[in-house]
Amino acid sequence: MQSSFRKILIGAVFxxxxxxxxxxxxxxxxxxILEAVYMVVITIYGVGYGEVRPIETDVMKIFTIGVIVTGCTSAIYVLGGFVQLIAEGELKRVLGVRRMTLGIEKLSxxxxxxxxxxVGRIxxxxxxxxxxxxxxxxxDQERLQEAENNGLFVIIGDATEEKILDAAGVKxxxxxxxxxxxxxxxxxxxLTVRELNPDVEIIARGESPSTEKKLLRSGATKVVLPAAIGATRIARLITHPSAEELLMGSFTKTSLNEDLDQIGLQINEILIESGSPIADxxxxxFCLGKMNQFVVVAVRHSDESVNRNPEPDYQVQVGDTLIVLAHRSAVPQIREKVARREIYYRGARG
Known part of the structure; x- marks a missing residue:
């Protein structure tokens, strides 16, 4: 079916x-000119007050018939477009899209x-x-309708096109x-996103392991392979079922932190800011009292590189983010010690 707005536009132009x-x-x-305008108005709108001047020639009669037919037809076409617009509720959708567009434009x-x-829904x-x-x-219009009904900002279109990415505020x-x-x-x-915004972080999904290198060469910051992740977890469930179930729980229902929380643990990110006693x-x-209730499992540096196995003698730098696995009760104390000058070192207070 032709769009009602297209009908209105075509009819109005005609x-x-x-x-x-x-x-x-x-x-x-x-x-x-005034007589011509007057004649056109009373002819097309069907008022029929009578001709301004006698129409005696066959040419003028045929011309007037053409004016009546084309004018009324185009007017009916425009009216039909408005009826379709109201019947389909397009006016409401257009106003909603306009509000959504303004909302997207304000995002940063x-x-x-x-x-x-x-994967997108999850x-x-x-x-x-x-x-x-x-x-x-x-x-997909139906998918986006579902997202829009949930109050999400949506844009229908091909994400490979620059104009669609620009509309989403990629810059x-x-x-x-x-x-x-x-x-x-x-x-x-x-490739398109990296060209439009050289600084944005791009996380790409890959179905085939061979695609990972292509995505990275194309400009992806990180690549996630759902199939590989799923296979790895299945293998762990087979080889270490007890430990895997304890740490990971139900992969499809809860996040890792939610599952760790069941045994009193949390994974936290702690940024080392200027003036922190941990720096240098x-x-x-770095420990907390007599019983170390946490483990630093990784360090993310300011350049986004990650040290997944930091040595004990690693010198902590300002801008580092410590990835800490800790008991839930110890997290507030850890954050306090990192932010304050008072911190426990092994064998002394400083």
Whole structure:
């Protein structure tokens, strides 16, 4: 079915052209402009007060018939477009899209999710729960209708196109997640995003392990292989079922932190800011009281590189982020010790 807005536009243009040609035709026949305009109005709108001047020639009669037919037809076409517009509720949707567009334009430092399939839905749910602002791009109208009904910002279109990414605010975005099930599309999206915003973080999904290098070469910051992750977890469930179930729980229902929380543990990120007593000291000197209730499992540096096995003599630097596995009760104390000058070292207070 043709779009109601397209019907209205075509009908309005045709109606306007008909009026102009009709006025010009009567004027060319020797009528003055006001008489021509008056004749066109009473003819097209069917008022029928009578001709301004007698129409005696066959040419003028045929011309007037043409004005009546084309003018009324175009007017009916426009009216039909308005009826369709109201019947389909398009006016309401257009106003909603306009409000949504204004909302997207105001976003900054947000996330763009390319694809609202199985993985996209899960990602959107997690981002919503964490309070992160984001925009969803997809070509499927029904999927986006579901997302829109849930109050999400959506854009219908192909995420490989620059204009669609621009509409999503890619130049102001913090992260772009390309989670389409098509590796070629994810590579193309990565290339386009990297060209539009050299500084944005791009997290791409890859179905095939061989695609990982292509995505990284295309500009992806990180690549996630769902199939590889799933296979690894299945292997762990087979080889270490007890430990895996204890630490990971139900992969499809809860996050790692939620499962760790069941045994009193949490994974936390602690940023080392200027003035922190931990800065310029080795990790081996950092402890909490007599019983160390935490483990530093990784250190993310200011350049986003990650040391996944930090040595005890590693010198902590300002800007580092410590990835800490700790008892839930110890987390507030750890943050306090990191922020304050008072900190326990092995064998002494400083």
């Amino acid at each position: 109606f306007l052209i008909t009026n102009i040609i009709a006025i010009f035709g009567y004027w060319y026949a020797g009528w003055d 430092n947000h996330v763009i999710v390319c694809g609202f399939g199985r 990602l959107a749910r997690e981002l919503t729960e964490s309070g992160q602002e984001f925009v969803v791009i997809d070509t 102001k975005a913090r992260v772009v997640a390309s989670v389409l099930p098509n590796d070629a599309a994810n590579v193309f999206i990565t 000291n080795p990790l081996s000197d």
